[in-house]
Amino acid sequence: MNNWMDFNDAQEPTILDELAAEDVKRRILDRLTDFFGYLYPNGKVKGKKFVLGNVAGDKGKSLEVELTGERAGLWHDFESGEGGDLVTLVARSQQLDDKRDYQTIVRFMAEWLGLPSISVGSANAQPAVDELGAHTGKWDYHDGNGNLMACVYRYDTPEGKQFRPWDVKARKHQAPNPRPLYNQPRIKTAEEVVLVEGEKAAQALIDQNICATTAMNGANAPVEKTDWSPLQNKKVLIWPDNDEAGILYARNAAQTIADAGATSVFILKPPEGKPEKWDAADAVAEQTDVRHWLVTVERKTVKDSVPVYSFGDLWDDNSPTPADLLSPRVLTPGGMLVIGGAPKVGKSDFLLNLLAHMAAGLPFLDMRPSRPLKIFYLQAEVQYHYLKERVQQLPLKDYQITQLRENLMMTARMKMVLNEQGLRLAARSIRNAFSDAPDVIVIDPIRNVFDSGPEASSENDNNAMMYFLQQRVEQLRDMVSPEAGLILVHHTRKMSKKQLEEDPFQALSGAGSLRGYYTSGMLLFKPEEMEPERMLYYELRNGSSPDSKRIIKRNGQWCEAPANGVRIAGEEMGKKHDAERIRKREVIVQILHDEALQGNVYTANQFSERFENQRGLGAKATIYERIHVLATKGYIKFFRNHQEYNLPSARRSKWGYLCVEDMSYGMDGKGLCNVSPTHFKCSKTGAVLPVENPEVWVYHDQDFVR
Known part of the structure; x- marks a missing residue:
């Protein structure tokens, strides 16, 4: 912390008058970029703003400071909700009080400017005394x-x-x-x-x-x-x-x-x-x-010393293996199960059904809990009223509900990151929910609570993912119950059927770290867009993986789909032209997603020209019209903050660059970064409006919100 009241070796500073203080602040405002580069080495200049993680100076993008214009020096931390002017930010960075330590803060800025030790008080100014009093x-x-x-x-x-x-x-x-x-x-x-x-x-x-x-x-x-x-x-x-x-x-x-x-x-x-x-x-x-x-x-x-076991020790050990929390070896005590799937595949609904069965001690798709399990479901996606609807739609018997009332505890959608403060809040909530330690802790989804630590990267980065698993998820478990099982819900990249057949779990974002760390994985995949079935894949580290299953939701229950391919009444294939529109939608969305990974983004006009008569999309005008439709339905949004990604402005486009859900952009030399939309096309008026919450995607031809 930099402040200047040495009571042993330096002369007492004199009181600054307001004129001198305002001159110091004006000079700092003229050199804000250099000053903040000194104050916060981990920060970065993004266009006309200086961004960093928080007032402590960590890497990230939560805190923004205006660098130019009438608002120069004003800052706001979107995570904590704090904000203020230049003086308050300097005070927070140095752990000072912006009012009580005002003189000290101005001297700090003056010294950075290289000004001589300023003594510009009035002729009657008295030597300043330490406002904290004598040290104790x-x-x-x-x-x-x-x-x-x-x-x-x-x-x-x-x-x-x-x-x-x-x-x-x-x-x-x-x-x-x-x-x-x-x-x-x-x-x-x-x-x-x-x-x-x-x-x-x-x-x-x-x-x-x-x-x-x-x-x-x-x-x-x-x-x-x-x-x-x-x-x-x-x-x-x-x-x-x-x-x-x-x-x-x-x-x-x-x-x-x-x-x-x-x-x-x-x-x-x-x-x-x-x-x-x-x-x-x-x-x-x-x-x-x-x-x-x-x-x-x-x-x-x-x-301590690294545990070493001789072959003889292991051969002679007849102690029983702990019972699976969810057999066969899908979730073991102290283990970690990751449930993955693409957006809209139904992960949260599938998970809620699974947890209800586990908490009631009931089998689910050939998986069986060892007993009724105490489960804390920390979910950060579905708001209270919609979570309530999902719970009340579960097909449960009275005796099952009796068991579930106290065994399954859950949160409504949280706006919280699992950083150090978030860990403390989450651990306190979990401990308060049960009189004994929980058997299982669930986090759904990883993305909404992800903390990458000092790297400030996305969950696509393997190092950031490993930091989150070791320093956040494992710490949460250790703070609550070291033997608890963990279930994490995570998204996958879009993938082809061929990729799925070769290695489905490689589609998980941050797969390199996740697959080397988790004890088991489950993956949901929708093989046919217009069909209700899902494929369920397993990957187990502590035993043989069960065979993949074709599953379907019938009367509120997930079960294995009939082998003969019989469909549920009312869920027949759409008309041929509807299927073709869906195919084109998926092709366009997939191209935008894959091209962004390679560092290529497009306006609507650029995309239409680039992919004309490719992959069955038709002529330029046809593609352009389809993009309009997809924007109206919410599948495509736009981002205009091109400076953050070192992109040129989107010329000849009133919309900006095209953006799809879970899109990541490959920046030169900086790896992947998540792309969030800034604007969307209103489905009712057709106007392009600012996005209120970039994490929420509403699809207007479907009956759900992500």
Whole structure:
């Protein structure tokens, strides 16, 4: 954090008058691009805006700052709903208060501009005093040789405790980069180190002659900005505060410490019945025998020696294999089942039927739960009233409903990402839903809650997918019940029948990481557009995969389709010309999808010219007319934010570039990125209007919404 009130080594700054402050802000506004590039190295310029993930400076596109015009410097975070002007953003980036620390913020901007130490108050201006008052605590950070690197000051204010770090080398009130660990001279000679949250807790253990340390800022410390190398070859015990933030931080830190080369890493479990935020300092104050507690406390192994089993160990082990949650080996304890399918194939309806049977302990399409299972269905797609309709349409008996009432808990559509804050909210909701730990946790769909971490990539990127699985999904399971089974619902790319026959599961977005990680997969595919049947494919890691099935929904129940191809009454083939229109629709949508992956996007006119008389689409005018129809029906929308994809403006088009659902664009040298529509054609008026929610696609010739 960069601020400039060094009470030990610098002269007291003088009060700035408003004229000087406004001059500093004006100069910054003239150089916003350079200033934000310095303030947020992970941000990017997109057209006339500067974009990043959040006020902390993470990669992403949630936060936007205007760079030009009368709105220059104004910002808004679409995920958190926060916003403000230039001063509030600088304040948030430096963990300051935009009103109380206004003088400090302006000095920060002035120093970046290279202005001399400004002292422009009126002739009667008095020296400024620290508005936080006298510090109530001070902790020194040394390197392994005892050289002072940084200090942390604590202030107890009416608004609560606040901390100010001091970088000795830079001679500024900011956290060093990288941030050092506390108590390094003692760590250097110790074999075992206890990591706690905050200097007060660390010092409490140090006073008990226990080697303890903390990262600067405790649980709020970014693990990637801390130098963990002093813990290399050490046995590390992590003692988290007794709250969700502490547990989550412990997991993040544990993995990073393991990667830094610690010989073992354990997370300690705070005792039952202790108050929230209970920590090591509280334990010492209660006169707990801390040494004895550290030896006997329940702990979770994050890293120890790699488990090695001899052939003889495995051969002689006669212990029973845990019962399948859903047999045969479709979902095992601690396993992960991914259910995939293209848009409109009916994944959510299929899943709801499956979960209802699992929660009631009933078989479903030759799959059988081991018992009535407690299931938490975290779904982020269907709104409450439509979810209610789906539930009430399930063909259930009274005795089945009795079992399901308490066993199957679900959410209506959530607007939440499974980032660190989302994990805490989700874990709390799941724990509150059941008196015991759940058997199964379901996430539907992955895309709506996907967090790719620092890469800020889409779920099509294998590294981003692996980050989400390991750092988000697995963390959620560990926070709730490590042995719970996971079911994830995910979309597939559109694929041909030949691709389906060769390897259907390769169609999953992020398939490289998903297939190497999950224990089982199920895939729904609609072989004929006008037919009601679906194909159900299996892929199992822990056993032989069941044969694929041709299934159909009849009277509200999913069952195997008749072998003789008999159709349900009222669901006959449409007329030949209807089938041809559907074929052309699928061809056009598929071409737009596939071409975008190759880095090619089109306006309506460009597409009509490019694919005239190809793939049975007919003449240019015919194609152009069909695009109009598909836009009216919602299959095609448009995007006009061409700058975000480094595209030229869509000339000769009042609509913009064409966009279809689940479309990804291959940018040169930057991999794939999701393309979201900005405008759509109103089915009633024909007008081109701004899109309110780019995640929702409404097809006006069908009776559902995605």
